[in-house]
Amino acid sequence: MNPIKEPEPQTIVSTAIPIIDFHQFMVGDTVTKEAVAEQMSSAIQEMGCFYLNNSVPQTLVEQVFAEAHSFFALPQEKKNQTKLIPGTSRGYVARGKERVLLEAFNFGLDVATDEAATHQRFGEPNQWPNEQIEFRRVLLEFFTTCRHTSFNILQGLAIALKLPESYFTNFHTERNFNTSINHYPPLQEPLSPGETRFAEHTDYGSITLIFQDQTAGLEVYTNAGEWIAAPYLPGKVLVILADLMQRWTNDKFPATKHRVPLPSKFPSEPRYSIIYFESPDYDAEITCIENSLDAKETPKYQPILTHEYINQVATAGYKSEKP
Numbered sequence: 001m002n003p004i005k006e007p008e009p010q011t012i013v014s015t016a017i018p019i020i021d022f023h024q025f026m027v028g029d030t031v032t033k034e035a036v037a038e039q040m041s042s043a044i045q046e047m048g049c050f051y052l053n054n055s056v057p058q059t060l061v062e063q064v065f066a067e068a069h070s071f072f073a074l075p076q077e078k079k080n081q082t083k084l085i086p087g088t089s090r091g092y093v094a095r096g097k098e099r100v101l102l103e104a105f106n107f108g109l110d111v112a113t114d115e116a117a118t119h120q121r122f123g124e125p126n127q128w129p130n131e132q133i134e135f136r137r138v139l140l141e142f143f144t145t146c147r148h149t150s151f152n153i154l155q156g157l158a159i160a161l162k163l164p165e166s167y168f169t170n171f172h173t174e175r176n177f178n179t180s181i182n183h184y185p186p187l188q189e190p191l192s193p194g195e196t197r198f199a200e201h202t203d204y205g206s207i208t209l210i211f212q213d214q215t216a217g218l219e220v221y222t223n224a225g226e227w228i229a230a231p232y233l234p235g236k237v238l239v240i241l242a243d244l245m246q247r248w249t250n251d252k253f254p255a256t257k258h259r260v261p262l263p264s265k266f267p268s269e270p271r272y273s274i275i276y277f278e279s280p281d282y283d284a285e286i287t288c289i290e291n292s293l294d295a296k297e298t299p300k301y302q303p304i305l306t307h308e309y310i311n312q313v314a315t316a317g318y319k320s321e322k323p
């Protein structure tokens with residue numbers, strides 16, 4: 001008789017944030033794609049964001065986390081060798097203060113290995129650490145996979161608005177996206193009032209993909225006006241919307257407010273996250289899409305070029321503290 005195998009103990013995490021099976025979208029016909037696009041749109045109306053299943057492979061995500069652990073464990077002077085040059089956005093950013101208690105490593109399309117990068121206007125050369133042979137390869141593979149996923153999401157959002165599938169991707173030809181690998185060091189004790197791991201904000205671009213480790217801690221602000229936990233769900237990516245998507249759609253697809261509060265227990269666990277930010281082309285004009293207007297509704301935002309908007313928010317207030 002075969003022994004009966006006990007099921008593995010599992011922590012079942014439930015969430016009110018919808019989980020959408022993206023495989024259907026990737027391989028489906030027009031009708032299937034429309035159905036998945038509709039799920040994305042309803043999730044946005046209900047909760048302001050959604051998780052995708054079957055998009056970025058979990059094994060790849062775990063490799064990136066492993067590389068992140070090794071990188072942030074390097075001596076400070078080694079990390080400083082890739083330090084971000086002020087005015088640019090690629091490289092190592094030392095731990096911030098008060099509202100951004102994390103150190104980060106930011107990178108984007110690789111000028112040395114990707115022809116398209118030479119045409120990028122937000123891009124600068126990446127800075128890679130010499131010590132970690134696999135770091136660059138794993139991060140760039142992850143980056144390419146995220147781009148593929150994010151382009152499919154942009155297609156889904158276009159379909160949901162009854163626009164041609166390529167409506168948004170046509171504004172993303174320069175591949176102006178950035179990835180941040182974040183390390184929130186352990187905290188010994190509660191901090192002063194006003195201090196937090198990452199203060200409430202929205203991202204600038206069109207959409208953002210968020211991966212966190214088991215420490216989790218991210219919260220999103222729902223359309224019902226409450227902060228809820230966006231838990232760690234292995235194999236799933238959290239998709240949130242950013243400011244330019246909100247402007248494009250006259251608030252129909254609003255930018256998702258999110259934050260990482262201080263942990264409830266001290267000393268706390270360290271926290272790692274990987275964030276992929278997608279942005280439209282430098283000169284893309286973000287003008288209200290008529291299909292997103294209800295009857296008698298008029299555009300709330302003036303047309304604006306991507307770089308004008310990003311310069312505006314980057315010079316205003318706390319957003320400039322972001323790595």
Ligand SMILES: O=C(O)CCC(=O)C(=O)O
Nearest residue numbers: 180182198218260273275
């Ligand atoms: O670490 C996180 O989960 C969120 C980070 C974030 O919101 C950002 O980098 O814009």
Ligand SMILES: [Fe+2]
Nearest residue numbers: 201202203258
């Ligand atoms: Fe963010």
